[in-house]
Amino acid sequence: MTETVVRRRTPWLAATVHSVRSETAVARTIVLDVPGWPGHVAGQHADVKLTAPDGYSAQRSYSLAAPADGERIELTVQLVEDGEVSPYLVDELLPTDQLEVRGPIGGWFTWHATEPGPVLLVAGGSGIVPLMAMVRERARAGSTAPFALVYSTRGPADAFYADELAAADIATTMVYTRTATDTRPAGRITAADLPDAAGARVYVCGPTGFVETVSDLLLAHGHDAANIRTERFGPSGG
Amino acid sequence: MSIVSRGFHGRREPAAADLPPGQYLTRDFPVLQAGPTPRVDLDTWQFTISNEAGAKYTWSWRELLALPSEKTTTDIHCVTRWSKLGTTWQGVSLDTLFADVETAADHALVHSYGGYTTNLPLEDLLDGKAWIAYRFEGEDLTPDHGGPARLLVPHLYFWKSAKWVTRIDLLNDDEPGFWEQLGYHNYGDPWREQRYTDD
Amino acid sequence: MFIDGNGAAGVFAEALGVDITTAVITCAGCGAGGRFAESHVYDHGPGVVARCATCESVLARIVRTPTDAWLDLRGARSVRIPLPAEGADASS
Numbered sequence: 001m002t003e004t005v006v007r008r009r010t011p012w013l014a015a016t017v018h019s020v021r022s023e024t025a026v027a028r029t030i031v032l033d034v035p036g037w038p039g040h041v042a043g044q045h046a047d048v049k050l051t052a053p054d055g056y057s058a059q060r061s062y063s064l065a066a067p068a069d070g071e072r073i074e075l076t077v078q079l080v081e082d083g084e085v086s087p088y089l090v091d092e093l094l095p096t097d098q099l100e101v102r103g104p105i106g107g108w109f110t111w112h113a114t115e116p117g118p119v120l121l122v123a124g125g126s127g128i129v130p131l132m133a134m135v136r137e138r139a140r141a142g143s144t145a146p147f148a149l150v151y152s153t154r155g156p157a158d159a160f161y162a163d164e165l166a167a168a169d170i171a172t173t174m175v176y177t178r179t180a181t182d183t184r185p186a187g188r189i190t191a192a193d194l195p196d197a198a199g200a201r202v203y204v205c206g207p208t209g210f211v212e213t214v215s216d217l218l219l220a221h222g223h224d225a226a227n228i229r230t231e232r233f234g235p236s237g238g
Numbered sequence: 239m240s241i242v243s244r245g246f247h248g249r250r251e252p253a254a255a256d257l258p259p260g261q262y263l264t265r266d267f268p269v270l271q272a273g274p275t276p277r278v279d280l281d282t283w284q285f286t287i288s289n290e291a292g293a294k295y296t297w298s299w300r301e302l303l304a305l306p307s308e309k310t311t312t313d314i315h316c317v318t319r320w321s322k323l324g325t326t327w328q329g330v331s332l333d334t335l336f337a338d339v340e341t342a343a344d345h346a347l348v349h350s351y352g353g354y355t356t357n358l359p360l361e362d363l364l365d366g367k368a369w370i371a372y373r374f375e376g377e378d379l380t381p382d383h384g385g386p387a388r389l390l391v392p393h394l395y396f397w398k399s400a401k402w403v404t405r406i407d408l409l410n411d412d413e414p415g416f417w418e419q420l421g422y423h424n425y426g427d428p429w430r431e432q433r434y435t436d437d
Numbered sequence: 438m439f440i441d442g443n444g445a446a447g448v449f450a451e452a453l454g455v456d457i458t459t460a461v462i463t464c465a466g467c468g469a470g471g472r473f474a475e476s477h478v479y480d481h482g483p484g485v486v487a488r489c490a491t492c493e494s495v496l497a498r499i500v501r502t503p504t505d506a507w508l509d510l511r512g513a514r515s516v517r518i519p520l521p522a523e524g525a526d527a528s529s
Contacts (some may be wrong), residue, residue, distance in 0.1 A: 010447065010450045010451055012240075045444070045447075047447040049240065050243045050246045050248075051240040051241060051242050051243055051246070052242065052243075052246050052247050052248055053247075056262065058248055061444050061445075061447060082249075083249075084248055084249040088243070088246050092245050092246070094244075097243060097245075098242075098243060099243045100240060100241055103447070105443075105450060105456070105458075106443040106446045106456065106458045107456045107458055108442075108443060108458040108459045108473075108474030109441075109443050109458070109474060208438065208440075230441065230475065231443050232439075232441045233440055233441075233444060268481070269481065270481050270483070271479055271481065271482060272479050272486040272495075272498075273479055273486060273488060273493065273495070274439070274477075274488075274493055317483050318482070353495075397483055417483050417484065417500070420484060420498055420499075420500045420509055421484075421500040421502050421505065422483055422484075422500065433502075434502040434503070435502075
């Protein structure tokens with residue numbers, strides 16, 4: 001099946017930080033132990049809630065970065081300048097700290113390892129996170145679905161999961177908007193950066209403008225709108 | 239009871255002032271909106287007051303700017319719990335706009351470009367309590383904050399201060415607005431913490 | 438600025454007990470049908486507003502108070518929610 005049917009109340013669950021690791025200078029992955037976590041599908045989100053001692057709370061939605069490992073989940077969070085939640089998650093949080101999570105959320109922007117592909121993933125910035133969950137799910141399940149990834153960042157230092165992607169058996173194309181390489185001048189994504197990938201299911205995730213641009217390029221290239229799934233994140237975040 | 243996250247305080251200023259209950263101080267000006275920002279051409283912009291008999295009193299942008307304006311400095315309180323102190327606005331008092339309006343109605347339903355609505359008692363729009371504001375901190379009001387003009391009713395939660403205002407209907411019977419229909423308080427006094435319907 | 442329906446699904450799931458992102462919502466305004474996931478969601482305000490990706494009419498609104506969820510689906514002519522095949526396990 002191609003989508004996930006979730007019929008369940010989604011209560012807030014207590015989560016304990018197992019570990020954290022840096023992905024870039026301004027992003028890190030947070031590994032959480034969440035007793036009662038019901039499992040999830042690649043591409044889904046979790047809501048995170050932080051509560052201050054006086055009861056003030058703030059919540060945000062983050063993509064799950066990896067398949068569930070039992071009740072252990074991973075989120076990758078990028079710092080939003082002047083944000084409220086992300087600076088705490090990126091700069092403050094330490095192992096054994098606690099927060100609350102709710103999920104999984106969203107069954108549309110998902111990929112199941114039973115699907116044969118082909119699949120084209122197009123990521124802008126931290127939009128790589130739910131797509132990385134799909135790459136990891138493919139490896140975990142031993143799927144041979146043909147995967148291609150196009151990943152746009154400002155420069156090499158801004159890419160998440162660089163070593164892991166380089167080692168993965170999928171065709172990865174890096175697009176740098178601010179760094180020229182031997183094969184490509186610096187600049188925003190264009191039609192030339194996208195592989196043919198005829199008939200592929202396409203997942204596009206990134207800032208709203210990026211998703212709009214890529215969707216237009218894909219449609220102009222003849223991709224069927226029904227095969228394109230998008231996830232935009234606004235300047236909301238924080 | 240929620241789990242407290244060590245070291246998390248949120249991005250709030252310490253409550254240095256006497257704020258309404260449950261509010262926190264902010265220095266920036268969060269943009270809250272329920273839909274796309276309307277782009278309103280000043281050549282076609284209109285503001286209309288429609289009384290309970292259907293009579294319409296309409297001002298063009300040029301006519302609005304020709305009316306005497308007031309500057310007011312006031313605190314604003316958003317139901318999403320931020321308060322901002324000492325904001326300075328310029329606009330036309332609704333007392334000026336209502337000067338020639340014949341009405342015996344008690345209720346007002348405010349309409350915005352884009353379809354937003356909010357209701358309040360007519361008396362809360364009068365006696366120096368409300369303005370059609372078009373300048374904020376000495377600058378033209380930007381579209382994301384409700385420009386070209388928004389209602390300013392700072393003694394109520396800020397969702398009553400409708401952005402992109404274009405019409406006020408005077409009604410004999412109260413009619414709940416966009417958020418008042420869906421769980422938010424009909425009146426919305428921040429000092430009585432009237433956030434939700436049953437507060 | 439809006440986000441995708443995906444990003445605001447939590448509050449709907451909490452209220453309805455179903456994942457609304459896969460539901461097909463037909464706009465009462467223009468008649469266009471689309472996945473909730475692809476609607477335009479405005480979540481910076483007193484509540485969450487989902488708008489039609491075609492005509493920007495309000496499809497659904499939800500407000501979470503401390504005690505209740507208030508849901509308005511008047512902007513949807515229909516909401517088609519995929520369910521597990523009868524007899525199947527309740528999740529996935």
